Amino acid sequence: MLCHYCDAALLEKVLEVDSNVFKHKCCSIGIMEPQCKKQKTRVLSTFTWEVTPVLSDEKLCEVELLEAFAAPIINKKQTSCLIKQLTCLYPLNNLPHIKRVRNCRDKSDHPLEIIICLLQDIPNREVSLNDLFPEGKANGLGEPFRVRIPAYQPLTRSQFEVASQHWPTTFRENKQVTDALQGHLFNTEEKAKMQTFMEKAIEAATVGKKMGMEPVGAVIVNPATDEVVAVGHDCRNGPNPLLHAVMVCIDLVAFSQGGGAFNHNKYHNCCFKAVESFPGEHAINIGKPLLPSNDHSLRGNIVNGLPYICTGYDLYVSREPCVMCAMALVHSRIRRVFYATSFPDGALGTKYKIHTKKDLNHHYDVFKGLMKDECQFLLS
């Protein structure tokens, strides 16, 4: 008799005898001993892939500019008085990121310049001080001139650099975003782990493909402990066309918490889960889990001593999730998603960016490109 997964002879370690499907115990949890040894050498090698963050359109867009009037401050002592006066006369209500006063660039006779108002605030396009200050209180201001100021607060360092060339703004740098954009977010050890998890997803996808399913596999990991919580592959060509790999994994996580809705044994034993600790941990020999311990998002993970759906968990999936799966991950409060290849109707970068949608109550980080070539090969 042969094992359902690896086709090797079944002598012992038979896990399940259900619906005429037999498999090795080691296959049922998707991990075979020799693979752990392979990982040891891989840590030292370089990676053939690179992950790129899938950022919101707001983070990626060009810096938008607004036309405004500014004027030199002739008498420096008047500055605070002028700021007060202008805040009353021309409040920049929708532009809290704009610094009203800037140091003068060319170090000419006047050291400071101040924004008077937006061009859209006044009817005439060419103005003098008298037009701008009908009550004539503009003490200490020079002749107004036109400038272009950033319409929104910069969200990335590159946006900040462009914006600053026009007018100074506030900027709260998200170090993670900066690192991610520069490709420095993950070190070699972390990448080795990520690769191991994605390999598991590919392995599952391969099993599914053999059963006539879409070649998509997924793995859900608890990054605080590096435990694999669920492994699944696409089952859409079985009894339920909505059981995409991600939906299968979400339900397996539910099972791991004492819930669950589907009988995955019935679906030709094609889905399985492993709650054992991740064996690669030992081989890779890394002390630090993928999730930094100071991450506050973990706090919401435990409710009454139990994990709450997918809070704090990471998903590795070989192909970009569709709309249904991406939204299922919002509902499940996943923490991060790593995918390999894009999908034409994909909802995490290609057609939509559901993970960054402001109206929704949960957001997650998405990275693409992890083991892209391997997964491309899977799809061919």
Next chain:
Amino acid sequence: MFCLFYLQAKEALENGEVPVGCLMVYRNEILGQGRNEVNETKNATRHAEMVAIDQVLKWCHEKGRDRKEVFEHTVLYVTVEPCIMCAAALRLLNIPLVVYGCQNERFGGCGSVLNISQDDLQHTGTPFQCLGGYRAEEAVELLKTFYKAENPNAPKSKARKKQ
């Protein structure tokens, strides 16, 4: 017959679930009745629509019917506009028409947050028609009752923790 899905929503409320209920009707025959089962199953995707879809699939399996043909002639009646996930699922199954009660400002996939029902998605089934506003006040009332009591299974929000 169409009041039944409001009874489903009430049953959800009585069981501590978000009160959403639905019916799936194929050629004047009810094939599926669902209500939200998220907390019960610890699976956040167990919305009323998904539960009802499973019943229709089961029916097709038991009766040996072609599920594609069945879904193509099935109307969904649901108390609240389907969320983005459910809208995509309904598309994937080629359901032609959805009749719903109130809009879903938080998650709606039929125009409120995204318009999955009508968007151009070549690989996600077929677009479907929507008719909203059927006994909307009743649906809103049910939701209000639920959110007043708060979801006991959801983690406490960060803002609340600071108090």
